[in-house]
Amino acid sequence: MDKAQAVAGIGLFAGLGAKELAALAGIAEVRRFGRGEDIFFSGDPAEGFFSVASGKVRIYQTSLAGKEHIVHVFGPGEVFAEVAVFAGGVYPASAQALEAGDYLFFPRERFRRLLADDPDLALNMLGLLSMRLRQLVKKLEDLSLREVPARLAAHLLLLGAESKKKLLSLDLPKGQLAAYLGTIPETLSRVLRRFADDGLISLSGSAIEILDAGRLEALAAGTAAGTPPFGPAAR
Numbered sequence: 490m491d492k493a494q495a496v497a498g499i500g501l502f503a504g505l506g507a508k509e510l511a512a513l514a515g516i517a518e519v520r521r522f523g524r525g526e527d528i529f530f531s532g533d534p535a536e537g538f539f540s541v542a543s544g545k546v547r548i549y550q551t552s553l554a555g556k557e558h559i560v561h562v563f564g565p566g567e568v569f570a571e572v573a574v575f576a577g578g579v580y581p582a583s584a585q586a587l588e589a590g591d592y593l594f595f596p597r598e599r600f601r602r603l604l605a606d607d608p609d610l611a612l613n614m615l616g617l618l619s620m621r622l623r624q625l626v627k628k629l630e631d632l633s634l635r636e637v638p639a640r641l642a643a644h645l646l647l648l649g650a651e652s653k654k655k656l657l658s659l660d661l662p663k664g665q666l667a668a669y670l671g672t673i674p675e676t677l678s679r680v681l682r683r684f685a686d687d688g689l690i691s692l693s694g695s696a697i698e699i700l701d702a703g704r705l706e707a708l709a710a711g712t713a714a715g716t717p718p719f720g721p722a723a724r
Contacts, residue, residue, distance in 0.1 A: 490591050492517055495542040498566050499593075501613055509607055516599040520592045528584040528592070535573030535580050537596040541565050544590015547665065550582045559669040562587070562660055573597055574604075574614065587661070638680050640670045643709035645690070645699060655699045663695075 492514040496502060502513060520539075522528055528539065531550060539546075541563050548560045548569055560582055563569050570580055574597055604611045644666075648657045659666060667677040681697075684690045689705055691698045699705065 490519055499540050500566050501568050517593040520594050522586040523589045526586050529580050530583045532579050535578055537594055538570040538573050540568045540593045542591040544588040546584050547587050548582050548584050637672045639709050641680055642705040646705055649699055657697045659695050
């Protein structure tokens with residue numbers, strides 16, 4: 490893998506000059522993880538942060554009862570575990586590769602030295618942390634205020650916006666996607682079928698085609714008139 494090219498593709502470092510990118514590539518370590526391989530666990534020493542060069546990773550937490558809750562899914566060009574740069578201590582959640590892929594690891598102390606020498610990089614990092622906080626607040630609002638159909642509609646629209654396509658492939662297995670949306674697999678399957686029956690989407694295995702983005706947007710915003718109720722199980 491070309492480290493310099495991979496570093497240049499990281500959104501966090503957008504706008505940095507060639508000198509800064511070269512310095513970042515100089516401290517980055519290439520690590521490869523297979524599908525289902527653990528990257529770190531909650532409570533492990535936070536020695537640095539990661540960027541996805543290829544593949545996908547899920548960040549999750551496990552309750553005392555053993556139930557997993559997916560916090561976020563990251564793909565190429567995105568960073569995760571960046572809290573380690575400032576807080577140190579331990580990782581607050583666990584990370585597992587959803588696909589085989591390459592990752593860049595940035596050791597905490599070496600990255601902090603770069604931040605001290607580059608105010609632009611430090612500002613980019615603060616911007617990322619601010620955006621991450623907004624994402625977490627929004628997800629908490631979605632889980633507490635929206636029913637499953639609205640959460641799913643919003644998720645499908647987000648996938649469509651990211652891929653710029655109407656034909657999508659689910660970014661998570663249905664069981665994990667259900668956990669991410671705060672529901673159970675049976676409810677998720679029922680809502681997907683209802684979306685298909687109502688002409689909002691078409692289903693073919695794990696492939697989904699968005700047929701009526703306007704109605705999905707209205708549903709996600711809670712303004713869809715005449716949307717059939719899904720009952721308590723859809724909450």
